[in-house]
Amino acid sequence: xxxxxxxxxxxxxxxxxxxxxxxxxxxxxxxxxxxxxxxxxxxxxxxxxxxxxxxxxxxxxxxxxxxxxxxxxxxxxxxxxxxxxxxxxxxxxxxxxxxxxxxxxxxxxxxxxxxx
Amino acid sequence: xxxxxxxxxxxxxxxxxxxxxxxxxxxxxxxxxxxxxxxxxxxxxxxxxxxxxxxxxxxxxxxxxxxxxxxxxxxxxxxxxxxxxxxxxxxxxxxxxxxxxxxxxxxxxxxxxxx
Numbered sequence: 403x404x405x406x407x408x409x410x411x412x413x414x415x416x417x418x419x420x421x422x423x424x425x426x427x428x429x430x431x432x433x434x435x436x437x438x439x440x441x442x443x444x445x446x447x448x449x450x451x452x453x454x455x456x457x458x459x460x461x462x463x464x465x466x467x468x469x470x471x472x473x474x475x476x477x478x479x480x481x482x483x484x485x486x487x488x489x490x491x492x493x494x495x496x497x498x499x500x501x502x503x504x505x506x507x508x509x510x511x512x513x514x515x516x517x518x
Numbered sequence: 519x520x521x522x523x524x525x526x527x528x529x530x531x532x533x534x535x536x537x538x539x540x541x542x543x544x545x546x547x548x549x550x551x552x553x554x555x556x557x558x559x560x561x562x563x564x565x566x567x568x569x570x571x572x573x574x575x576x577x578x579x580x581x582x583x584x585x586x587x588x589x590x591x592x593x594x595x596x597x598x599x600x601x602x603x604x605x606x607x608x609x610x611x612x613x614x615x616x617x618x619x620x621x622x623x624x625x626x627x628x629x630x631x632x633x
Contacts, residue, residue, distance in 0.1 A: 447561070505551075505574065510559065511559075
């Protein structure tokens with residue numbers, strides 16, 4: 403069974419600085435997708451970025467980028483130039499192409515606080 | 519293009535009552551998923567439905583919980599005889615089809631409080 407682990411329950415960063423959130427996963431499959439979702443105080447789940455496992459190039463969305471290490475099964479999220487609005491819970495999620503249904507498997511989350 | 523719509527946003531029920539949560543997927547999406555988020559935890563998959571079909575209910579509790587996605591109207595997650603442990607946020611998500619690369623979009627969640 404696939405598992406997703408986020409080992410940092412809480413993190414903080416000063417505004418305008420860079421922070422990296424870690425995520426590791428376990429799977430025996432070769433084709434899959436990885437996601438980072440953001441859950442701000444409003445509790446809405448917002449997609450931040452996604453990565454296809456077959457792509458070697460790391461995904462980037464503006465200030466958000468990932469470091470995808472397939473062999474190490476690691477998928478960290480880097481937030482550059484942190485803003486106060488980045489304060490949220492961040493969830494790493496795994497999705498398998500061969501898994502019946504949209505069964506996203508989530509990590510436990512990392513609560514990020516951006517301090518002014 | 520409206521997103522995934524859930525209602526009610528907040529629901530309070532007494533122990534033993536029934537809770538019904540509704541979800542309208544994004545326009546053009548035929549796949550609906552329900553997830554539950556207990557306090558201080560991540561989201562856990564409950565059920566995956568297409569129109570008039572339950573595809574995967576491996577995350578649904580065996581008793582008191584049921585879900586449907588009728589031909590017409592929203593998807594419904596029904597919890598009978600609620601208990602305090604059912605207090606949680608219930609998120610609905612939708613996607614266009616089960617194809618490689620399709621992203622799953624979430625609604626804003628429904629918060630159930632059992633008193």
